[in-house]
Amino acid sequence: MKNKIKHFLAGGLAAVCVVCIAAFAALAFYLNRQSDQAVTQLGSIYMANINDRISKHFGAISNQCLVPMTTFAENLPPTCENNKEAYYQWMTYYGHSREYESISWCDGEGNIETIYGDPLQYSGPATFLETLKNGEGRVAVGYNGAGEQVVLMCAPVSLDIPGMEDCVAMIGEMPISYLSEILSLDTLEDKSTLIYSLVIRKNGDFVVRNSAAVRDNYFDRVRAVYAEADGQTPENYIAELEAAMQAGSDYSTMVQVEGVRQHMYASSLPNSVWYLVTFMPYGALNKSVESLGTRSLSASAAVCAVILLSLIAVFLRYFTLNRAQMKELEEARQLAEEAKLAAEKASKSKGEFLSNMSHDIRTPMNAIVGMTAIATAHMDDPQQVQNCLKKITMSSRHLLGLINDVLDMSKIESGKMTLNEELVSLREIMESIVSIVQPQVKAKHQKFNISIFNILSENVHCDSVRLNQVLLNLLSNAIKFTPEGGSIEVSIYEEVSPKGEDYVRIRISVKDTGIGMSEEYQAHIFESFSREDNKRIHRTEGTGLGMAITKYIVDAMGGEITVDSQQGVGTQFQVVLDLQRAVEQVEDMILPDWVMLVVDDDQQLCESTVDSLRSIGIRAEWVLDGKDAVQMAAQHHKAHNDYHVILLDWKLPDMDGIQTARELRRQLGDDVPILLMSAYDWTEIEEEARAAGISGFLMKPLFRSTLFYGLKPYVGAEEVQAAQEEKAPEFSNRRILVAEDNELNWEIANELLHDLGLELEWAENGEVCTEMFRRSDPGYYDAILMDIRMPIMDGYQATVAIRAMDRPDASLPIIAMTADAYSDDIQRCLSHGMNAHVAKPIDIGEVARILKKHLND
Numbered sequence: 001m002k003n004k005i006k007h008f009l010a011g012g013l014a015a016v017c018v019v020c021i022a023a024f025a026a027l028a029f030y031l032n033r034q035s036d037q038a039v040t041q042l043g044s045i046y047m048a049n050i051n052d053r054i055s056k057h058f059g060a061i062s063n064q065c066l067v068p069m070t071t072f073a074e075n076l077p078p079t080c081e082n083n084k085e086a087y088y089q090w091m092t093y094y095g096h097s098r099e100y101e102s103i104s105w106c107d108g109e110g111n112i113e114t115i116y117g118d119p120l121q122y123s124g125p126a127t128f129l130e131t132l133k134n135g136e137g138r139v140a141v142g143y144n145g146a147g148e149q150v151v152l153m154c155a156p157v158s159l160d161i162p163g164m165e166d167c168v169a170m171i172g173e174m175p176i177s178y179l180s181e182i183l184s185l186d187t188l189e190d191k192s193t194l195i196y197s198l199v200i201r202k203n204g205d206f207v208v209r210n211s212a213a214v215r216d217n218y219f220d221r222v223r224a225v226y227a228e229a230d231g232q233t234p235e236n237y238i239a240e241l242e243a244a245m246q247a248g249s250d251y252s253t254m255v256q257v258e259g260v261r262q263h264m265y266a267s268s269l270p271n272s273v274w275y276l277v278t279f280m281p282y283g284a285l286n287k288s289v290e291s292l293g294t295r296s297l298s299a300s301a302a303v304c305a306v307i308l309l310s311l312i313a314v315f316l317r318y319f320t321l322n323r324a325q326m327k328e329l330e331e332a333r334q335l336a337e338e339a340k341l342a343a344e345k346a347s348k349s350k351g352e353f354l355s356n357m358s359h360d361i362r363t364p365m366n367a368i369v370g371m372t373a374i375a376t377a378h379m380d381d382p383q384q385v386q387n388c389l390k391k392i393t394m395s396s397r398h399l400l401g402l403i404n405d406v407l408d409m410s411k412i413e414s415g416k417m418t419l420n421e422e423l424v425s426l427r428e429i430m431e432s433i434v435s436i437v438q439p440q441v442k443a444k445h446q447k448f449n450i451s452i453f454n455i456l457s458e459n460v461h462c463d464s465v466r467l468n469q470v471l472l473n474l475l476s477n478a479i480k481f482t483p484e485g486g487s488i489e490v491s492i493y494e495e496v497s498p499k500g501e502d503y504v505r506i507r508i509s510v511k512d513t514g515i516g517m518s519e520e521y522q523a524h525i526f527e528s529f530s531r532e533d534n535k536r537i538h539r540t541e542g543t544g545l546g547m548a549i550t551k552y553i554v555d556a557m558g559g560e561i562t563v564d565s566q567q568g569v570g571t572q573f574q575v576v577l578d579l580q581r582a583v584e585q586v587e588d589m590i591l592p593d594w595v596m597l598v599v600d601d602d603q604q605l606c607e608s609t610v611d612s613l614r615s616i617g618i619r620a621e622w623v624l625d626g627k628d629a630v631q632m633a634a635q636h637h638k639a640h641n642d643y644h645v646i647l648l649d650w651k652l653p654d655m656d657g658i659q660t661a662r663e664l665r666r667q668l669g670d671d672v673p674i675l676l677m678s679a680y681d682w683t684e685i686e687e688e689a690r691a692a693g694i695s696g697f698l699m700k701p702l703f704r705s706t707l708f709y710g711l712k713p714y715v716g717a718e719e720v721q722a723a724q725e726e727k728a729p730e731f732s733n734r735r736i737l738v739a740e741d742n743e744l745n746w747e748i749a750n751e752l753l754h755d756l757g758l759e760l761e762w763a764e765n766g767e768v769c770t771e772m773f774r775r776s777d778p779g780y781y782d783a784i785l786m787d788i789r790m791p792i793m794d795g796y797q798a799t800v801a802i803r804a805m806d807r808p809d810a811s812l813p814i815i816a817m818t819a820d821a822y823s824d825d826i827q828r829c830l831s832h833g834m835n836a837h838v839a840k841p842i843d844i845g846e847v848a849r850i851l852k853k854h855l856n857d
Contacts, residue, residue, distance in 0.1 A: 766793030
């Protein structure tokens with residue numbers, strides 16, 4: 001019996017494998033056939049549109065020539081009536097004004113008499129004259145006196161002037177190149193378009209040909225260079241094309257020209273007896289369709305592989321279950337582990353696919369992963385770990401904002417983007433941006449500098465996620481298109497806003513020494529999917545959406561973005577935003593009356609830093625290089641008037657910051673703190689810097705708060721007490737009721753909020769929360785943090801119930817704390833009586849800010 005089962009399973013497995021392989025082969029064959037049909041249909045539709053556009057354009061242009069000629073020729077001034085010579089002068093004036101090479105007229109017998117210019121000779125079918133007699137204009141081809149082929153604009157005209165009574169048409173001569181111009185065939189024949197067109201008569205004679213056609217007749221060219229395609233011989237093709245032209249209908253087929261498979265589409269041109277024949281290489285569309293087919297086949301292959309692997313796993317599992325020994329059980333466990341690893345690998349592959357969707361997502365992820373690795377390698381250095389965790393937190397916040405936008409399908413479908421203005425710190429935004437781009441700058445060995453000038457309002461109201469997105473797009477492009485060893489400079493200026501005293505104008509400049517852009521492309525850089533057609537950037541990845549998104553965000557914020565670029569020199573983007581100043585009180589930033597030395601090779605940065613230091617109570621001097629810094633420090637030391645702190649840039653000319661610090665320590669000793677400032681990641685040189693005597697590090701840009709908090713640790717205890725008073729905890733003796741159905745979320749909230757001095761009580765759902773509030777004495781709770789999605793009674797229902805209670809404290813602050821973080825969710829919370837909204841994962845700083853605002857109110 002066991003052998004039968006074994007044979008049955010083995011045979012069944014083999015049969016299923018054969019069926020899967022056969023089904024996959026049939027699917028591949030079917031998809032290939034569908035791809036060919038799709039390419040043919042798409043090609044016909046696409047080229048029909050092209051021919052229709054060219055035909056309409058040709059008809060409009062020819063009518064613009066024929067109708068005015070008829071009108072001008074028949075509406076005579078009094079001086080030309082019954083005077084042939086005066087009429088010739090009248091038409092000569094008209095012909096020269098319209099830049100005709102010559103003007104002639106034709107009688108009913110087909111005789112052509114020249115008014116001015118070379119004599120003309122018509123070359124075409126006899127039906128042409130009958131068409132003119134019927135009052136229809138025509139565009140034809142003829143020959144001038146030199147035997148050159150020219151275009152004839154033949155407008156029907158009827159005159160009563162003696163000697164011209166039998167006139168049936170006026171003929172204006174234009175060079176044959178004019179025909180190519182009005183049909184835009186020179187543009188179509190551009191190699192970059194992959195499409196070219198011909199104009200032929202019904203007998204196959206060329207009217208306009210491309211550079212590859214050396215014969216006078218298109219049918220002769222077909223017989224010479226065309227090969228059989230899809231069972232159709234060149235003679236079959238000629239017969240079908242002639243029949244279509246005689247019937248006046250369009251014609252489309254597939255041809256083989258000099259080894260290249262091409263789509264061909266023919267249609268008639270108005271005001272003529274010609275046909276426009278357009279060709280497009282088969283591979284132009286087939287490449288895209290084949291790509292789709294390849295992905296479909298890959299997906300099918302993956303499904304087949306999963307089915308086969310599953311059957312194999314079941315087969316092996318059966319035999320392992322028939323063994324009673326521990327070894328067999330261990331093998332079964334190993335197989336299960338392998339299946340788990342395979343599932344995790346598949347999940348990872350999906351994650352990698354999502355990470356490739358946008359460089360906006362990859363950039364902060366790169367910073368998070370990099371900082372995590374650095375923190376892991378420096379677990380014994382708490383300061384380094386804290387610095388890495390800070391950068392990870394900032395990058396995570398930005399990444400969370402991007403993910404929320406990706407998931408908000410309503411925004412994507414409607415094409416609208418909603419701004420969520422909030423209180424933000426320009427210092428934190430710039431530090432976040434610097435942390436994110438540092439690994440990319442380091443990988444390309446680029447020079448990176450960031451400076452601020454006259455920034456007095458660090459806290460403003462704006463959409464921090466969108467501002468981050470703008471800056472990351474600009475910096476990512478600067479890094480991407482700047483070669484190794486190039487430089488990138490970011491500058492931030494504060495200016496007076498034309499919107500009034502409640503606003504501040506922030507000007508952000510991102511300048512690089514990259515490959516630059518042409519003037520033509522600069523006019524289109526903010527268009528969707530735009531990429532400069534240049535060999536220098538063909539290997540550079542990108543969707544072509546970054547600048548369009550950046551322009552949309554800046555416009556939505558009421559700002560302006562400009563670009564100035566020169567190929568081979570570099571590019572500079574400038575963003576100007578008028579942002580509302582923050583009115584919230586901040587810590588008084590005053591330090592003792594120190595004297596400091598600032599050392600940086602950027603004079604403008606030195607002057608700006610000295611001004612910022614002056615605003616926090618410090619007098620400062622500055623120099624531009626390490627040599628002068630050592631000299632000035634030595635002079636103060638000899639005068640027994642040492643600087644209290646020396647601030648050094650890392651990247652100084654000749655003598656860098658570390659070398660300068662080493663020399664300063666040799667002359668000054670260890671009493672004077674020396675701080676190193678840079679926009680680079682200093683982790684790799686920290687050990688060397690410490691050994692050289694560096695006391696600490698400051699990250700550029702040097703905002704006023706950056707300087708204050710960076711220098712504050714070097715103030716003595718007595719000086720700290722004299723400079724500012726210590727503040728008591730903000731939330732002591734405040735009791736908060738937390739409605740949260742998830743115990744883990746409650747544990748996180750309790751741990752984080754307890755550190756603020758808050759007393760917390762937990763309600764497992766909305767009903768419990770409502771009942772606890774009802775049983776409490778008035779004023780017992782100062783505020784409620786309310787989750788939304790809870791069993792029995794959700795957050796909306798609980799809020800409505802609390803607001804409806806007849807209690808003096810029924811209007812206490814209720815703050816939504818939920819993972820429902822879209823704009824519609826926020827509005828719904830407010831409409832149900834809540835005072836504010838905090839999105840999960842919670843930002844403890846944001847929670848503290850909102851609690852402080854509403855509890856103080």
